Amino acid sequence: MRQLVRIASWLYAVLIYGFIFLPVVVLVLFSLQATSFPIPPFTGPSLRWYDAVLSDTRLTSALVNSLLVASISSLAAVTLGFLSAWGFARFVLPGSGLLRGLITLPLTVSYLIIGMGLLVLFNWAGVPKSLLAAGIGHVVINLPLCFAIIYSQMGDHQINIERAARDLGAPEWKVLLLITVPVMTPAIFAGFFLSMTFSWDEFVISFLLTRFDTTLPVEIWNLLRSGLNPKTNAVGSLVFAVSIVLVVFFELTLLRRKPA
Amino acid sequence: MSAPLVDISSVSHRFGQHTVLKDVSLRIEPGSYTILLGPSGSGKTTLLSILGGFVTPSEGKVFIRGEDCTSVPPAKRPTTTVFQDYALFPHMSVGGNVGFGLRMQGVDGATRAAKAREALALVGLAAAFDKKPHQLSGGQRQRVALARALVIEPAVLLLDEPLGALDLKLRRQMQDELKAIQKRVGTAFIHVTHDQEEAMALADHCVVMNDGRIEDEGPPERVYARPATRFSATFMGESTILAGTVTEAKDRTSIVATPVGPVSLPVALPVGSTVELAIRPEHLVLGETSGDVRLGTAEVSDVVFQGSFKRVLAVSAQVPSLHFIARLPATATVQPGDTVAISCHTDQIILLTD
Numbered sequence: 001m002r003q004l005v006r007i008a009s010w011l012y013a014v015l016i017y018g019f020i021f022l023p024v025v026v027l028v029l030f031s032l033q034a035t036s037f038p039i040p041p042f043t044g045p046s047l048r049w050y051d052a053v054l055s056d057t058r059l060t061s062a063l064v065n066s067l068l069v070a071s072i073s074s075l076a077a078v079t080l081g082f083l084s085a086w087g088f089a090r091f092v093l094p095g096s097g098l099l100r101g102l103i104t105l106p107l108t109v110s111y112l113i114i115g116m117g118l119l120v121l122f123n124w125a126g127v128p129k130s131l132l133a134a135g136i137g138h139v140v141i142n143l144p145l146c147f148a149i150i151y152s153q154m155g156d157h158q159i160n161i162e163r164a165a166r167d168l169g170a171p172e173w174k175v176l177l178l179i180t181v182p183v184m185t186p187a188i189f190a191g192f193f194l195s196m197t198f199s200w201d202e203f204v205i206s207f208l209l210t211r212f213d214t215t216l217p218v219e220i221w222n223l224l225r226s227g228l229n230p231k232t233n234a235v236g237s238l239v240f241a242v243s244i245v246l247v248v249f250f251e252l253t254l255l256r257r258k259p260a
Numbered sequence: 261m262s263a264p265l266v267d268i269s270s271v272s273h274r275f276g277q278h279t280v281l282k283d284v285s286l287r288i289e290p291g292s293y294t295i296l297l298g299p300s301g302s303g304k305t306t307l308l309s310i311l312g313g314f315v316t317p318s319e320g321k322v323f324i325r326g327e328d329c330t331s332v333p334p335a336k337r338p339t340t341t342v343f344q345d346y347a348l349f350p351h352m353s354v355g356g357n358v359g360f361g362l363r364m365q366g367v368d369g370a371t372r373a374a375k376a377r378e379a380l381a382l383v384g385l386a387a388a389f390d391k392k393p394h395q396l397s398g399g400q401r402q403r404v405a406l407a408r409a410l411v412i413e414p415a416v417l418l419l420d421e422p423l424g425a426l427d428l429k430l431r432r433q434m435q436d437e438l439k440a441i442q443k444r445v446g447t448a449f450i451h452v453t454h455d456q457e458e459a460m461a462l463a464d465h466c467v468v469m470n471d472g473r474i475e476d477e478g479p480p481e482r483v484y485a486r487p488a489t490r491f492s493a494t495f496m497g498e499s500t501i502l503a504g505t506v507t508e509a510k511d512r513t514s515i516v517a518t519p520v521g522p523v524s525l526p527v528a529l530p531v532g533s534t535v536e537l538a539i540r541p542e543h544l545v546l547g548e549t550s551g552d553v554r555l556g557t558a559e560v561s562d563v564v565f566q567g568s569f570k571r572v573l574a575v576s577a578q579v580p581s582l583h584f585i586a587r588l589p590a591t592a593t594v595q596p597g598d599t600v601a602i603s604c605h606t607d608q609i610i611l612l613t614d
Contacts, residue, residue: 160347168361
């Protein structure tokens with residue numbers, strides 16, 4: 001009987017993980033296909049489609065664009081998120097609870113709505129469709145996330161540390177730069193890498209807000225319109241690999257606890 | 261007489277509706293070790309925060325070295341604070357922590373390191389320079405916090421219950437060291453605590469606070485022997501309190517009627533006024549060898565052996581609401597249930613007139 005339970009639980013685990021990862025495995029497997037269609041039978045392994053991706057200037061420039069948008073927008077989101085978290089944690093503000101709610105609200109709104117809103121706003125304000133516009137969109141979706149992560153880690157026990165620095169003669173900007181930021185490093189990095197991951201994968205907002213220069217997910221979508229081919233698998237695998245790297249960084253920074 | 265180092269003048273402070281300090285005035289002399297002693301909620305920590313610049317008082321002024329510092333921020337006033345939780349910078353080495361104040365003053369790295377090492381040597385932690393705070397024990401972190409605050413040579417060092425988080429043995433040991441360090445550097449220390457033993461051991465000047473006011477201040481010997489108020493008689497050490505009314509007064513003697521009989525005191529008091537008499541536990545005499553003031557008999561309710569002495573609680577046979585607290589030698593044979601005569605000596609009765 002116990003044996004049976006063991007087998008059943010193993011089977012359950014395999015099914016769950018299979019359900020989650022089988023599509024990715026198939027994607028990666030057929031990116032190594034040697035022939036022109038990503039359908040069985042498997043004919044590889046071959047790196048010819050990776051070669052094709054990397055020699056496609058549209059795809060490589062989209063990849064560079066994506067990295068630029070992701071890193072710059074995440075930097076902006078984490079900076080603004082940190083400053084707002086610090087403000088909320090350290091100062092008594094009128095309507096603090098309501099304002100905190102408002103700042104995290106975009107987390108619950110669909111990207112499509114945010115993208116459409118920004119599109120209308122940018123049209124009205126005369127901001128052309130561009131990578132900058134998409135980057136601003138990514139700041140809108142990632143700032144609440146960075147705020148939430150950093151705010152949750154900003155406890156009262158750091159107040160005395162900041163006070164001690166002030167007491168020893170540090171002006172406010174040095175307190176922030178030399179004390180608060182280093183102490184908050186794990187949360188700040190976690191916010192940054194998670195923002196990078198989300199920005200890197202984001203499609204709807206980029207699709208709505210870019211035109212000629214665009215990000216990788218939008219370029220992949222363009223590619224898909226001409227039908228499936230192992231090149232899309234290869235570029236998808238690359239996207240997946242980058243995401244994995246970012247998530248691993250996130251896990252290492254936030255989840256690793258320092259010895260007390 | 262030199263000007264006081266710190267002059268707190270009629271300071272009051274409110275947090276919202278709640279008044280935590282009520283018209284407090286206090287002077288602190290250079291080179292003194294001042295203890296602010298009081299229960300939690302007495303306003304002692306708020307007073308320390310006002311001195312450190314973390315709180316600006318609602319009313320009143322604070323002068324340090326003759327300058328009005330009432331609303332000068334912590335960074336710009338000649339005080340440093342040792343926080344209760346030490347508040348060391350976790351990402352910096354011990355040397356970096358101690359040198360931080362000098363770094364803020366723009367002192368170059370080499371001088372900074374030399375001075376930080378010197379300050380660490382002063383607190384007996386010369387070897388810890390390169391360690392991180394989390395590698396140190398509680399007592400060691402305490403010393404680092406002390407070195408970090410002393411290295412920039414403040415006019416006044418503020419200590420917020422610095423020994424509160426340490427175990428008893430370490431606390432007594434650090435107490436002796438604090439006193440020794442204070443004598444060596446000569447900086448004025450202001451130390452907040454609720455531990456009266458700590459206060460008596462350390463203070464040159466002891467300030468007893470309660471409910472936002474200063475109840476009593478002076479050398480600890482004086483505060484203990486002649487407390488000014490009922491509160492300081494019961495908070496700074498224990499006392500048995502007798503309430504009474506003055507019934508007779510001749511030129512230098514007054515008779516006070518208490519529930520356990522008349523007590524004659526060698527002072528002139530207005531007839532009809534109500535007074536309280538406090539007697540320290542070590543001054544109560546139990547049994548036959550009675551003192552000159554008889555306080556009736558009492559039934560012993562509890563005997564607690566404390567090592568070097570026995571703490572005896574007894575309930576008066578005449579007035580059941582009156583509890584005597586006495587301290588007897590460890591060899592005393594008294595037991596719960598015994599009925600004993602209680603007396604004391606006139607000159608050891610403390611008169612409280614508040």
